Each structure stands twice: as C-alpha cells, then as structure tokens.
Amino acid sequence: MTDVQLIGLAVVILAGVFQGSFMLPSKWMGGWAWENYWLVFAAAAYLICPWVLAMATIPDLLGVYRDVSAGVVLRVLLFGVGWGIGAVTFGLGVEAIGLALGFAVILGVAATSGTLIPLLVRPPSDFTTAQGVVTASSLAVMLLGVVVCSFAGRWKEGAPAATSRRTSYRVGLAICVMSGLLSACGNLGFAFGEEIYRRAAGPDVPEYLAPNALWPLLTPPLFLCNAGYALYLMRRDGTARNYRDPRSLRNVGFGALMGVLWMAGMALYGIGADRLGRLGPSLGWAILMSSMVLVANALGVLTGEWRSSPGWARRRLAAGLALLLVAIAGLGYANSLQRDDGGSGVGSASGADG
Template sequence: MSFFIGVVLVAFGGVLEGLFSIPVTKVKSWEFENIWGVGSLLALLLLPWPLASYYVGDLAQLYAPIPNPVFIGVIVSGIAWGIGGIYWGRAIAALGMALGVSILMGLINVFGSIVPLTVFEPAKLFTLGGYILILAIAIMIFGVIIISRAGQKREQALQIEDNKATTHRFKKSFKAGILFCLISGILSAAVNFAFIFGSPITTQASHMEVPDYATSFAVWSLVFTANFSINTIYGFYMMLKKGTLKNLGKGRFSREWLGALFMGLAWPGGIIVYGIGANAMGPYGAYAGFPMMILASILAGNLAGALGGEWRNSGSRPQSTMLVGVLVLCLAFSLLGYSTYMMNK
C-alpha cells in the first residue's frame, strides 16, 4: 500500500510540475520576466522554510552533524536547477506548453535518473529491475522523439505561406526553444541529484522522529532557496533592465497575480510531493520515481496545451502523432513503476 501511495504521489507531483508554468503562456499584460520573477519570489517565501520549520522544529540541531560536502552538493544542485529554471521558462515561452514540457522533461529524465543510478548505485543497473528501468527510459525517449516530430509537423502546418516575416519568426522561435530545452534539461536534472545528495539530512530527520513524509523538507528548504533566489534575482533584474517593473500594477491585477501565486505554489509543491512519494516507494524510489514524475509532467503539459488551443488548426496528422507519443509514454510509466518494485525486492 505504501508503494502504491508513493506512485500516486509521484504522479501528482509530476502533474504540478507539468502545469506550474501555465501562467507564462497565459498572462497578457505582464512580460515573461514579470511572471517569472514574482512567481519565483512567492515560491521562495511560501513553502520551503515554513514547512521545514513547522515539521522539523529545530533545524539548527538537525543540520549540525551533517558533513559540509553534503551541504555543498545540495546547494550546488539547487543553483544548477535554478539556472535551468530560467531556460525552462524561456523554452515554454518559445515552444508552448505541450511541446516545451515534453522535450524538457524527456531531457531531464535522462540526466536525472540513469546518471545518478550509475554514480550512486551502479550494481543495480545489472539487475532485472535495472534492465527494466533502462528499457523504460529507452521507450520514454522514443516517445519524446515522436512528440518532437509531432511538434515539427505542427510547425509546418502553422506556417503562413503569404507572410514570410511571420514564418521566419516562428522558425527562429522554434530553434531557440530547442536550444533552451537542451540547456534546461541538463541543468534542471540537478534537482534529483540534490534529493540523493541530501539523503544524510533525511536520515538525520528520521532520527529526530520527524514524520517520514516530512523528512525531505529540510533538504528542499536548502535546494529551493538556491533555485528560487536565482530565478527571483533574474526576473527582477530583467524587469529593471527592460523597464517592465511598472507592469506589476498594470492590467487585470487579480489574474496576473493569481497566476504568479499558482506558479509559486505548484513549482515547489510538485517537488515536495514527489519527495514524499519517492520516499514511500522505498530506497530506490528516487531513481525510478523521478522519471515517473517526469512522465506525469509531460502528460499534464500536453493536456494543458491541448485544452489551451496550442494544437488548434494544426491538422489531424500532428495531433494523431502526438497521441501516439503520449501512449508510448504511458507504457514507459508502467514499466518504471515495475522497475522500482523489482529493485526494492
């Protein structure tokens, strides 16, 4: 039952991660830097330290026996994730929710699951569970390739024959978005390294009788501080540089700020829920649970993109290709859950 609940929580965390950047494509009177800077600031203030302080109590006592290299690994991972987050937002703005989330999460999966398993638990790669994990990730990559192909078909369908300037801008945006995806995919995978590096902190939290579902909060408070501080600084720096700080008081105030609030809760909230679920899945939950979260993010991002009209007027072929890619990803999700079960045996 605990394993099943862990799978459900990992999937729900993935849904939140797949949807948190919706406001980037929906707000009208704010620029990218407005929604990203305010959303990141709210993410920094609302969840990490309040949760850790409430559930752990004496954080200084918890952190005291932890070796410095653990803190360094966790914080550096958070910084890398923070830089990747900036490019994440740029990729979503350039490619849209469906295609952007699919490519981003596929890249993050490769660097965030197989690489840490190879580094920290290499022997597990050569077990039945490890082989199934590799197979599942290979299927997942194949699904992402199919989805990327669907995006290319959509690009071709939406090109405007009689407007060269519009077509040129669309192509330029697509190429830039792919580059942003690559950078973000490599750096954002560091969030799972942070979870693995921080295992001594969660162990110490268990010794202090912190509830099992909350032992990771003391790790996330450090990771989120590094990540969201970078994104907040970047967002407000760009507002000052571009003169868009005044936008914060412009337009439909409630819609823009509600979007930032949703981003500020869903972005860290998804990772927190994932951490709880990965713990419940057992000692190898972080290795297979991470790509499961990624898959749930891709599916949620594609659903949001479809409901938001991103594939409207693209024709039946791109849409059917995208559907095939989504079905392949569902198969990979099932195999990932089974691989975790086998590695825990």
C-alpha cells in the same frame, strides 16, 4: 509491488499532476511579460513555500542544519545552482515552443539524466539485471516518446504564433534540451543530500516528511538565478512598469498559485520517492517527469495550443504520449522487481548505503 510501493507510485504521479499544471495560471495573466510573473513565481516557489513547508513539518530545522557537514550543504547548494539555471531556461523554452512541447522535451531529457546518474554513481547493491534491462528499456521508450512529441511540434515553425515569439522554434528547442540537462540537478540534490533528511527523521518527524528539510537549502539558488535574470530583463526591456497594470493584483495571485503548485509537487515527490524504496530517487524521478509531460500536454490540448495544428501533428503527439504512458508502466514494473530488503525509507532512499 507492495502496498507501500503502490502508495508511493500514486503519490509520485499526483506530484506530476501538480508539477505538470503549475504553468497553467500564466495563461490567464494579462499585461505582464514573462519576467514579471516569473519573479513572483520564483519568490513563492523557491523562497516562501519551501521554508513554510519545512518549518511546519520539521520542529528543529535549524538544529538539523547545524549537525550536517559543510561538504553536504555545499554539494546541495551547487546542485541548486545548476537547477536554478535549468529553471530559467525552462521558462524561456516553454515560452518559445509552447507548454505542451516544452514540457515534453525538457522533462524527457531531465528524466533520463536524473534517473541514470544516481544509478551510475551510487548503484544500489541489490539492483538486479532484470531491473536494469526494464529500466533501460523504459527510458529508451521515454526518449522515443519525447522525440515523437518534438517532431509533432515542428508545425510550429510555420505557425503564425511563432513569429511573435522572442526565439525561433529551433533555438527554443535547443534551450529546452539544455534546460532538461540542468533540471536534473534537482533530483541529484535530492539523491545526494541524504544526510540532511536522514538527520531530520526522528520521533517527532515521520520518515516520509523528513525530505522537507532539504528544500530550503536546495531552492534558494533557484531563486537567485531566476530572480536575477528576471530583474535583468525588466531593466533591459523596461518591463518593470508592467507592475502598474490594473491587472497586477490578479496576476500576483496567479504567480503565487504557480509557486504553490510547484512546491506541492516537489513535496509530494519527496514523500512518494521515500515510499518507493531504495530506487525512489531514480525511478521515481522518471515517473514524475513522465506524468508531468502527460499532464502538461493534456492541458496544452485543452487550452487550445494545438487547435490550429495539422492532423499529422496531432497524431504524432498522441503517439508520443502513448509511448510515455508505456514508459511510466515500465518504470513502475522495474521498481516492483527490487528485492525486499526489509523496508524502505529515508535510510535507504538515496539508492545506496555505502
């Protein structure tokens, strides 16, 4: 693996640290329902941060959009809608079965589908048999790790905390699987929106910052889906009054922090995936998802989610996390096997050039 690819791998893992921890501030909120803080988070993560980041790094952002074909913009927006529905169900799934287990199931499914679809639809011409074998094996190990983590969480079915949740464990698990499938649309929008960040790259925009031009188009559908559902819940349950709680100002700060952490992770993913080369948006996505699961589970354990769990559940969780670490190592090795085609970058980041 080249130095550039090693840097890309490190940046993608760092992105996973940010993405895996973005839900943590929700544990410190009081007096708010899920829909209250999710609306604040959605505004920060999906509206404010993407535009601030793009405007700060892409001098002629609107000019880039004018030059892109309408078909590409529509495709990115459609992927954003799917991603938005996945984000809504993400929050509900994590609330139903917990931070650690919810992240494991959702991101394991998202990693697999988000990795395989770009490879199957637009396979790179220099993708070797060895890479295919290692990638498939690593994804299999990743899925096994997710299954083991899911079995570890079965103790939650009889846990006292489970009775206070809005949904049962089994329903929450199903929501998480659906969320994982839809959340893969985020990577598909990145992989198939290559024309946008290719046009953004130029003398004033380094190639590794060019993907920032994509987020303002990909994330607004996420805001509409998430904000619409949050407002519906507030109207149905009368929880809008929670904003009058004395702790609301602090909660707004925590919700905004969630948004900043989320966007920081996605921005770093764009940079790291570019550095990984032609397979960045496929293998990089799986590495991102795996590192997010590890970080989220570590935070879940540190914040006491598993304090009352039986010993067998903790052992299974540890085994599942170990499998995810093996999967990350395997995916990194698969990326190192790609042939040296003279460089990486925006021009080859989608995994195919035609």
